[in-house]
Amino acid sequence: MNKSKITIEYDEACRTEQKRVPYKNSKKTFTHKSFKVKDPKCWEVITVENCMSFSPGYRLNEKQVESLCKNPNYDVQIGLPGQFRVTNSRY
Secondary structure (H helix, E strand, O other), rough: OEEEEEEEEEOHHHHEEEEEOOOOOOOEEEEEEEOOOOOOOEEEEEEEOOOOOOOOOEEOOOHHHHHHHHOOEEEEEEEEEOOOOOHHHHH
């Protein structure tokens, strides 16, 4: 049986989320503050071969990536930001 090849890229921008917070005394003016996400989905699937369970653009959290790497049915290649995907447009 052939192994499914999956290319995954790490995106650190997903670790924080910006929210609109009002000023102390005014309800009309807002500021944007960044908060940490508890279970961030920082890994994005870039390319998939011979696999129906994942599609490009699918985001994974840390536990999903670890279980995917341990699975003998998948050949996982992990890259840094911009290594496989040059532009921000999806496939």
